[in-house]
Amino acid sequence: MKQRALLLTLIVVTAVATLAAQTNNGHPDLSGTWLFSIDLPPIALKRTTSGGATTVKGIDASGRRPAAAAVAGALPFTAAPAYKPEFRAKVKDLFDHESRTDPVFYCGRPGVPRIGSPRRIIQLPNEFVFLYEDISGDPYRIIPADGRPHKKDGNPSHYGDSVAHWDGKTLVVDVVNFVDDTWFGEDGFFHSDAMHVTERFWRDGANLVYQVTVEDPKVLTAPWTMAPRVVKPSTDPLEESPKCVEADSKLLVNDDHHGQR
């Protein structure tokens, strides 16, 4: 009886290990649930009981912020993109009036890359599924990684058309075919329909690293690579985001910035 149990355990362990190896095809495992990377207020909550005892709980917004320290494998990056001279006034104007001009403030979809890294990655042998939680809704992306080219007949979209390949231990996701009504950064960073985004994902110990390069030859003088984000694993399961109902725009009395990133 003991021998049969041992044999059964061996078979199960072998099957699981084989499945895991097949799933990753020998590549790093990026699958899992990851810390949120959307913009949330960097505020804490203080609870006070009727007896006066208090507890304070904050949020960990590290997945949205530029990495605090140098990250192994990261590309060189700069703080801001370089726009062609004829577009710099437009960027400034959008930024100066962001409370009125930022599509995200009006429940607009952030698109790629502004949405940040996925909340969940499902890694299949030749395909990735990225799941997100966002204030505007919860998009998903199904990304082939079997060598196929971009779709020839796809409609432009906020999250674009993606294909992926491995470059060593880095997953490179190539994204094209965007609509032109999103910003790729909060500071009025508009783009054209020619935007081409390259997302890079790799593991740094238990963490996921995410770094983005934006190219747009119509409006930028050169590709822009952003600072990497180090995203921690999360035990917080995904939850459907409530509907977005914009109610503040009619109450704006000036063009102050929201002062938060």
Place this chain on the structure above:
Amino acid sequence: MGSPVKRALLGALVLVAAIPASAHHSTTAEFDVAHRMTLSGTLTKVDWVNPHIVVFIEAMGAEGAGNVAWKFESNPPAWFRRVGVSRADFAKAVGQTVTVEGNRAKDGSRYGYLVKFTYADGTSLELVAPGSDR
């Protein structure tokens, strides 16, 4: 994305000086952050929506004026979830007298940004700057 350090620092300064910044439109473009108002009344409804949750309060008006309806928005549902507060934590107080503190809309409407919510039994939830427990 695109988060220059100076912006983070600016955000931190705003936090210290005023109420928590919104993830949405500018807080100071909409609310009088220099003054905190307090209002007691009956919680009538909770909207658990993005980009801000909203609580509805029926407050006693001036003598003979009847009840006056107020709305207070606050942080996004995703923020509340991450600090361990669900819709039910507010909804359980519907029909009860609660006290809210917040910053009124600059346009004078009966609308505000909720900073503190106190239940009838004296327990409370309050938005504070990070590190307030240190």
